[in-house]
Amino acid sequence: MPIPSSPASSASHRVIVYVDDADHARLLLQPLCAQPSAGSTHWMVVACAPRMTHRISKWVSHSARENWRIKWADKLFAQVLPWLQAGGGSVTTVVAKGPLAELSEQLQAEHGTAQVVDARRPKLEPESQATARAPGRWSLPNTLAGLGALFMLVAAD
Template identity: 55%
Template structure:
């Protein structure tokens, strides 16, 4: 049984990601999925007005919705699913899960966000949407402005 640690922060994006992954893999094996749900962070301003218990209640409701949407998809073909709600640094959680479940493939199915660097889930797994060629928006904008100014001056 192949073991897979799957990191998710948006169930709709994860469903699309899993559909693409299933289309690229012809062999269908029974898998043991470790579904790690990464709840969205609350801003500093919100956390000032919401109690810790209310935040934890919201996180548990969000986690239940994620499970409701993804468990039927992951449990297909008699696969086993172990849901986990992420707390703390993801690299530490990945190490703990690998110790607990043995050798496992790590898949980062979190939605890439523009202007936000996602925390890596493991030292050898790059966050989605990030590459070594990524440029900050300000640098690209300045370059475009310089090209435009050069064209107008001619």
């Protein structure tokens, strides 16, 4: 559901921004908004709604999921657009519905080459994976293997 861009769509600087959290995006985009060319920038803001599990289709229809995605994106745009438009640039909004690589190609075909900024909040690792990879932490399989080897050495004496 793109919002028509203003006559500044022929702006020399175009930026595609992937957003899923307004506060995180603001932190990442402040340096770009502070540049002197920000007033002539055409921002293409892509709302990346949280993924729903495949099991949700049992309980929610496709149209209800699409309506939720649009309402979620509208709330996000209401938070993001005021400070992007304050710099004087034009803004086009898009709701992502598929792979972002394909969407980027489509937007660049429509609007010309653009800088792509991923301003989405990073995904956190599940705690079990984080602790297994953290240096200095014990993991059960390695600990058991070490104890087994130690008992074999003690039993061999």
